[in-house]
Structure formats: structure tokens, C-alpha cells
Amino acid sequence: GNSVTQMEGPVTLSEEAFLTINCTYTATGYPSLFWYVQYPGEGLQLLLKATKADDKGSNKGFEATYRKETTSFHLEKGSVQVSDSAVYFCALKTSYDKVIFGPGTSLSVIP
Amino acid sequence: SQTIHQWPATLVQPVGSPLSLECTVEGTSNPNLYWYRQAAGRGLQLLFYSVGIGQISSEVPQNLSASRPQDRQFILSSKKLLLSDSGFYLCAWSPTRTGELFFGEGSRLTVL
Numbered sequence: 001g002n003s004v005t006q007m008e009g010p011v012t013l014s015e016e017a018f019l020t021i022n023c024t025y026t027a028t029g030y031p032s033l034f035w036y037v038q039y040p041g042e043g044l045q046l047l048l049k050a051t052k053a054d055d056k057g058s059n060k061g062f063e064a065t066y067r068k069e070t071t072s073f074h075l076e077k078g079s080v081q082v083s084d085s086a087v088y089f090c091a092l093k094t095s096y097d098k099v100i101f102g103p104g105t106s107l108s109v110i111p
Numbered sequence: 112s113q114t115i116h117q118w119p120a121t122l123v124q125p126v127g128s129p130l131s132l133e134c135t136v137e138g139t140s141n142p143n144l145y146w147y148r149q150a151a152g153r154g155l156q157l158l159f160y161s162v163g164i165g166q167i168s169s170e171v172p173q174n175l176s177a178s179r180p181q182d183r184q185f186i187l188s189s190k191k192l193l194l195s196d197s198g199f200y201l202c203a204w205s206p207t208r209t210g211e212l213f214f215g216e217g218s219r220l221t222v223l
Contacts, residue, residue, distance in 0.1 A: 093210030
């Protein structure tokens with residue numbers, strides 16, 4: 001079946017630290033991959049996406065590369081800010097347009 | 112621009128009562144529509160999704176059902192609520208085949 005696995009949180013980093021949130025998936029066919037973010041008190045919103053192998057999605061300083069050989073889509077940012085504190089969700093879309101999410105990773109950035 | 116409306120925002124229902132949550136999308140046609148449940152501190156569980164009128168895919172074989180009576184309307188229902196149905200329900204839409212979801216504000220259901 002289809003599934004998304006994320007590293008367990010919460011993750012606490014100091015401002016300007018490097019961030020990696022791991023995401024791996026299991027899927028049949030060729031899924032599209034996404035990272036969504038939920039800031040405190042707000043709804044989920046799309047952060048970035050990649051639709052095929054070796055694509056790199058990027059937005060707001062965040063990046064993730066679609067690695068088919070390792071079935072991964074790890075989220076990275078070189079220097080986090082306090083304003084990046086949020087819950088991050090990895091997700092995939094199957095060829096039948098089903099969209100499933102990972103459990104989410106809570107990130108806290110301290111000054 | 113496209114907007115999504117979901118209601119009611121909050122409801123408290125007794126065990127065994129019926130449920131109806133509604134979701135409508137404006138400003139687009141033939142969207143994909145989704146219902147999720149988000150438990151506190153956990154991820155989103157896909158309940159139902161629809162790629163067209165009358166086409167409903169169910170992911171959760173429990174006492175919930177979904178219907179799409181119109182192109183941009185998606186309804187989540189139950190005939191008899193259970194305590195375990197309590198949670199935060201999110202409706203979302205996406206342009207066909209993109210997977211880019213836009214979420215409603217959610218409905219918090221408490222079953223007593």
C-alpha cells in the first residue's frame with residue numbers, strides 16, 4: 001500500500017541551525033511528493049512539491065529533493081528562524097489522486 | 112479566486128445522533144475533494160476523496176459516509192455517532208491531478 005513515514009518530533013533547534021526532517025514513502029507507480037506546513041493557530045498550507053524523480057522543490061529557503069532510489073523526500077533548510085516554528089507534514093499523491101500524509105514533525109526554533 | 116467553506120466550525124453531539132458536515136468550494140470547477148480527520152498531536156487521516164460527482168473513494172470502513180451531490184459540494188455524514196468519532200475534521204480541495212491541497216478551516220466535533 002501507500003504510506004508516508006516521518007522522523008518523530010518534537011525537534012528543537014537554535015536559531016540559524018541547519019534543519020533536516022526525514023521523510024520516506026512507500027507507493028506504487030510514480031507519486032508526487034509534498035511538504036505542508038501548519039503554523040501555530042493556522043491551517044495547513046503547501047510549502048513545496050516535486051512531481052518526478054530528481055526534482056527539487058524549494059520555497060522560503062526550504063528545499064527537498066525527490067529521491068526515487070531511496071524513496072525519500074527529506075526537508076532541509078540551511079538556517080532556521082524562530083518564525084519557522086511549526087508542524088511539518090510530508091505527503092504523497094498517488095496516480096489516482098489519493099493524497100496521504102505522514103504523522104507530522106513539530107519544530108521549535110529558540111532564539 | 113478560489114475559496115473553500117466548511118461548516119459548522121464546532122459542534123457537540125450525543126452518542127447515537129446523526130452528523131452532517133458540509134464543504135463547498137467556489138471559484139473553480141471539477142475540483143478533487145477530500146475529507147480528513149486530524150487527531151491532536153497526530154497527522155491527517157484520509158477518510159474519503161472524490162474526483163467527480165458520484166465518485167467517492169472510502170479509506171475508512173467505519174460508520175462515516177460521504178456524498179458529493181454537486182460538483183463543488185462535499186458532505187460527511189454519520190447515521191449514529193460513536194465516542195471515537197470525536198476529532199477535528201478538515202475538508203480540502205485540489206485542482207484535478209495536482210495534489211496541491213487547499214484546506215477549509217475545519218470542524219471540531221465532540222461526541223458525548
